[in-house]
Amino acid sequence: xxxxxxxPRYLITVTGKKLTVTCSQNMNHEYMSWYRQDPGLGLRQIYxxxxxxxxxxxxxxxxxxxxxxxxxxxxxxxxxxxxNQTSLYFCASSPVLLGEQYFGPGTRLTVT
Amino acid sequence: GENVExxxxxxxxxxxxxxxxxxxxxxxxxxxxxxxxxxxxxxxxLIIDIRSNVGEKKDQRIAVTLNKTAKHFSLHITETQPEDSxxxxxxASWGNEKLTFGTGTRLTIIP
Numbered sequence: 001x002x003x004x005x006x007x008p009r010y011l012i013t014v015t016g017k018k019l020t021v022t023c024s025q026n027m028n029h030e031y032m033s034w035y036r037q038d039p040g041l042g043l044r045q046i047y048x049x050x051x052x053x054x055x056x057x058x059x060x061x062x063x064x065x066x067x068x069x070x071x072x073x074x075x076x077x078x079x080x081x082x083x084n085q086t087s088l089y090f091c092a093s094s095p096v097l098l099g100e101q102y103f104g105p106g107t108r109l110t111v112t
Numbered sequence: 113g114e115n116v117e118x119x120x121x122x123x124x125x126x127x128x129x130x131x132x133x134x135x136x137x138x139x140x141x142x143x144x145x146x147x148x149x150x151x152x153x154x155x156x157x158l159i160i161d162i163r164s165n166v167g168e169k170k171d172q173r174i175a176v177t178l179n180k181t182a183k184h185f186s187l188h189i190t191e192t193q194p195e196d197s198x199x200x201x202x203x204a205s206w207g208n209e210k211l212t213f214g215t216g217t218r219l220t221i222i223p
Binding site: 004033035040041042043044045048058059090098100101103104105106 | 113118121143144146148153154155156157158161163201203205210211212213214215216
């Protein structure tokens with residue numbers, strides 16, 4: 001089944017404790033992206049990747065890192081999480097720049 | 113950068129009636145306008161998209177219209193059904209790697 005998977009689905013952590021949210025797609029898509037969803041703010045892009053070893057900042061990259069060592073994986077790293085990073089995070093992939101994005105099921109992160 | 117405004121934030125319609133959601137964008141160079149539907153507990157899913165060389169596109173009960181001069185585009189859902197209840201997001205992009213989303217509309221279909 002073609003899909004985007006994210007892990008974990010739920011995470012509660014404390015300020016400053018490094019964490020990684022994994023994202024994997026099995027559709028051989030070149031383009032991958034991370035979004036955060038907050039009430040009243042919609043979906044905001046954090047980082048995106050055009051291909052392996054090619055990443056760039058989205059609209060809200062502060063406090064986040066990403067890597068793209070393999071085509072299928074695009075982990076999101078929070079080196080020192082803070083409470084303002086409490087949010088619902090979505091990973092997405094697409095075969096072309098301006099085409100359908102396939103979203104993962106989301107990761108709900110709470111930072112206390 | 114691109115800015116996308118979406119209205120209304122909430123919308124309730126009687127089952128069988130039509131629903132319209134409107135978005136405006138700021139960058140006149142934008143050329144791709146998708147609409148996504150997000151059901152409770154799930155990630156958004158594309159339901160329809162339109163490119164700037166087209167004024168209208170239909171897919172069964174769903175249609176999108178684009179007015180490039182006024183820089184706005186709208187989602188039209190006819191003969192609404194309970195399963196249409198969800199959050200809907202519009203988005204716009206001008207060919208770079210970024211897709212800018214609106215703030216979402218929570219649509220409730222009243223049986």
